[in-house]
Amino acid sequence: MPTSYNPESQTSHAPDSPRSSQSPPPSGIQGDLELELLGLANALYNLGTTVINDSTKDRDRPGGAKLVGLGANEVVNHLMSIDNKAQDIQTMIPFQVLSDIDNARNPMQLTKERLERAATENQFMNGKIAAIQSYRKLLNEALASNFPETAEYLHPSQDDIKMEL
Numbered sequence: 001m002p003t004s005y006n007p008e009s010q011t012s013h014a015p016d017s018p019r020s021s022q023s024p025p026p027s028g029i030q031g032d033l034e035l036e037l038l039g040l041a042n043a044l045y046n047l048g049t050t051v052i053n054d055s056t057k058d059r060d061r062p063g064g065a066k067l068v069g070l071g072a073n074e075v076v077n078h079l080m081s082i083d084n085k086a087q088d089i090q091t092m093i094p095f096q097v098l099s100d101i102d103n104a105r106n107p108m109q110l111t112k113e114r115l116e117r118a119a120t121e122n123q124f125m126n127g128k129i130a131a132i133q134s135y136r137k138l139l140n141e142a143l144a145s146n147f148p149e150t151a152e153y154l155h156p157s158q159d160d161i162k163m164e165l
Contacts, residue, residue, distance in 0.1 A: 033085045040078035047071035 025031035050071045097107045144151040 029085060029088050030091075033082065033089065036078060036082050036085060040075065040082060043071065043074045043078050047075055 025034040047068070050067050054068055096110060100107050100110050140154040144154050
């Protein structure tokens with residue numbers, strides 16, 4: 001008899017996992033879908049161990065092929081159930097995430113990279129804004145000292161600045 005793989009029995013979880021394996025699934029259709037996916041993973045593991053056992057030491061045992069067929073039917077039933085439940089979910093998954101999964105990359109890594117890139121670009125833009133404000137202040141001071149008649153136009157009041165925004 002193949003050993004059963006139970007993902008819920010594992011105590012550790014990946015450090016980049018959004019939640020531990022011991023936490024309950026979300027409620028509603030997404031939770032049902034998650035449980036069905038866990039069942040599929042379990043069924044695939046069981047089918048794999050059954051095939052390995054059937055092709056090695058248990059090959060001469062009568063009824064061995066029936067176990068493989070039953071395991072395959074269980075996998076097909078899980079896939080059918082997942083497909084039926086997926087019809088009720090409106091969540092759109094970015095193509096890049098699916099592509100990363102197909103290429104054995106962790107989608108959380110993509111999210112981390114995008115957040116880091118956004119933070120870097122934000123810092124870069126904040127630096128540009130600070131540089132432009134500093135340049136504007138220096139330019140206004142130089143213009144005001146060389147052209148005193150323009151001073152009232154170069155140093156707008158706070159009310160004028162608010163109106164521009």
